[in-house]
Amino acid sequence: MSILYITSDSIQTMMPPVCSEIFDGLRQVADVIPYGPGFPGFEGDRFPEVIGKCPSRIELVIVDENTLLESLSGFRVSSLAAVDIPKAHFVGDYHSAIAQRRDFCQRNRIDVIITRYEAGLPVLRTFGVPHIVHCPHTLNPDEIPAPPIERPYDVVVSGAMLPGVYPFRVRLYRLLSRCRDLRVLRIPHPGYCDLADLPPEALVRERYYAAIASARIGISTASIYKLPLRKYPEIAACGTIVAGDLPEHGIELIRDDMIVLEPEMPDEEIIASLRRGLGYFEVNAPQRAELAQHVISYYAHTAVARRLLRDIARCLAGAFPWDEEGRT
DSSP states (O other): OEEEEEOOHHHHHHSTTTTHHHHHHHHHHSOEEEESTTSTTOOSSOHHHHHHHSSSOEEEEEEOOHHHHHHHHOOOOOOGGGOOSOEEEEEOOTTSSHHHHHHHHHHTTOSEEEESOGGGHHHHGGGOOSEEEEOOOOBOGGGSOOSSOOOOEEEEEESOOOTTTOHHHHHHHHHHHTOTTSOEEEEOOGGGSOGGGSOGGGTOHHHHHHHHHTEEEEEOOOTTTTOOOTHHHHHHHTTOEEEEOOOSSSOTTTGGGSEEOOTTSOHHHHHHHHHHHHHTTTTTHHHHHHHHHHHHHHHBHHHHHHHHHHHHHHHHTTSSOEETTEEO
């Protein structure tokens, strides 16, 4: 039994590690056949024929985010409705391109939506898809630096600087930039920049984690949508203190060990809170190391992949046989 995973090499290389780690995790726990632009055997949107040519019987089709397939690879999937196999689909930023995402699910008769954000359930329920399962962001434990770690920076700020979506992140970075005594590392997001202008750590996952781990404090904000973005677990997994505002849900492992910053706080109070965090960084080293291990265990890409396949199997009530130990 196999899973056909519809993606593209552009998604797997241009959007690391948001999409690539769950893909890698699934490949380690199941027989996954990748299909899409840049992969061998790609024949376009001809899924009944493509599935018939697969070397093993396909029991489940998983489709990467359709907005990324279309924008990064020019690949529009429309023929999955003719496939009589359970179909699951990743929906990431549920709050954008809603009509496009809904049309994709209905056009291809998707059976299960996979979402990273429980806050999106009210929107996703309007798509007319029978089942919705939650799949948190993932981490690859092999790529996270092991202690001891040199930390030449005080604070790291990573990600896109979009004032309309991340106003608090933009404010914090501008505020930190004015503190000349603090060593601040800025890592831009590859999806919003000219690749030629990016530092190497923004493109390669191993260097990205190392860059996060090079600072004592990492900034993570929940955006205007109050979401548990990937930065929360990836910062904590590196043994770096997470600082930022709280999302509405999804970071229960981390929230009690954060430096909580709120947009309502004055600049002076924010900087004072960060300086206090720097002051007790070494004192709290054992607690941070323990937290990092808990976070890595829970968000490990293989662990998340197993839970995802288990939840899909439960939704489909036997149409996709799977248990915690592997395929049945």
